[in-house]
Amino acid sequence: MTPVSTTGSGARHRGWWRRVGWAHLVYLGIPAFQPAFDPAPERWEWGLYGVIVLLTVPLYLVPWLRPDRALWGSMVPMTVLGALTVPFNTGAGVLFVYTAATAGISEPRRVAVRWFIGLTLLLGTLTTLSTVPMPWRLWGVVPSVLFVWIIGFTQVEHAERERDATELRLRLARIEHLATVAERERMARELHDLLGHSLTAVIMHAQLVRQLVEVDPERARSVAGDVEGTARHALSEVRSAVGGWRHATVDGELESARDALSSAGVRLTVERDSGLKLVASTEHELALVLREAVTNVVRHSGARTCHVGLRAERGELRMTISDDGVGGRFREGNGMAGIRERVTAVGGELRRRSSSGTTLTVTLPLEVAV
Template identity: 40%
Template structure:
């Protein structure tokens, strides 16, 4: 999965720069001197640099950047207004747009209101100059509408900031929840291993020491102690195997249920295209591990909206396909997928990844004779 790719919002933010066509047109449609050209294009490029930096940054104080964007728009307006007149209004609108990208709604609307009042004041100041012109009504009307639009754009940008912040907080909470769940699982495993093996290993050590001391004085009793050590060791091995089977989960069906919970929390739709086939235990454990790794990657990296899972079986083995509609790409695989690929290769299977349209994982598991096949199950997702 790609680890570093700019979200669509970053690229969409560049689209708003198209509205700079108004001041550009206002400048190039009139004859200008060289000094005026250097001044205008310098101001324009400086504002564009500030705008891109504020939209594409990662981290930093949102309120500080919002005020910097507002100040940049205001200064650009003041710098080019003598050259452009009404066409310079775009910079005020940009400033009002940028100042809304912060947590303080009242502050953002206050600064935007100052820009609106400034524009209305200029409108009334220049109104006598336009009287008598056939277009006299158009410019004041446009400036008045721009003043209202600035307030709406500020509020809309603030709502967007709140939505992004809520999403960020949700992701942090989900990550914390996963971390706490992992810590709890580690503590459970440590506790189980202590309960299973702590006392048993202590008994084995004591009996082994006793058998060592009795080896020369009472060989028969020493042999009995060694047989007891063997019996206790076999019981401990059985208990450990039973515990490991419990750690491996309840198979592919249970893993699908956990995957649905995780994907639902991330806003991703899970679809299982057909009833699940019965699988041998070892194959089912590997398929469940691959599904878990794939879902983890989708939630963390893919930015997908849907995931499709299918499992088919035939004489040659079983094929598990996991397809998402996310970013895709051919970035280097992480440790999880590399481990699964090695695991499948060791068992005679294969794992293929295609990142051209989202990400598609196709795992082929070779046919394995199983004396106790799992019963068939219907996907209820």
């Protein structure tokens, strides 16, 4: 008997008359029963019925068109109108049902129940003051009392479902926003991991070309070809990453590491357990750790040798990347911070030790790694 929803873009763009539940006004026929079935109705009884209809219709429209004004624009004045007319026409108790329905959908449950109680007590009081003889008096009031509670609670339940649905939509929107932010951060880390290593290799090769172009042109051309190959490989990886197809492997990263370290004059040694098969997600994370670690060796260490170890021991998978460079204090940048987040997310641990050279150690539970 009241609007279920009067907000939203769709509703605002329709004509107001299409947003109103006109069918519920049929219940205004109930107050007509008294003069209609009275063997000798007074003229004022039909006049009172006309006043009830003329005043109720605009009050009924308020919650549909201006839900924010339901209390003082509809509920209170309709209750007053009912209180003034029920003593002379008990069918006007339907006005209290309209009020209960509006309270049920526009007020919190606790407030709505207080309205139901108040309307019930008011109807009972007005019944004792009514000029309508028994039993006609009760036939008009008792159904109104019942429907105050039945329709009122129906509206309360409906309103709570609507509020829950709205809250759920808001939560889903927040989750979608957070997921979008997280995906952007993940893509930023991916691109950093991809391009940081490749661009470092390109810089090292370019510096070597500049040194060799006059003293050894043939080798300079060869290194320039390596620059082109590295750049093309980086472009391919970026395209694959953007398309969601890229999957880094330890073997692939070891080959790239060997080339990058060789260009920087660093010798690479590898010690790996034979037959060690890694699950794809774990291998991807380890490959990115290896890529960032090798990039740091090339950029910062000043090392002559670099050692990579990958083995399973005591229920753990352990990967170490060590060099004989300068070591010392180290400021963790975006790449290592991103790698630490990746390793932690799969239940692993990342440690760094720097004294004579630098050793980076990644440990993962064996059950999630193989």
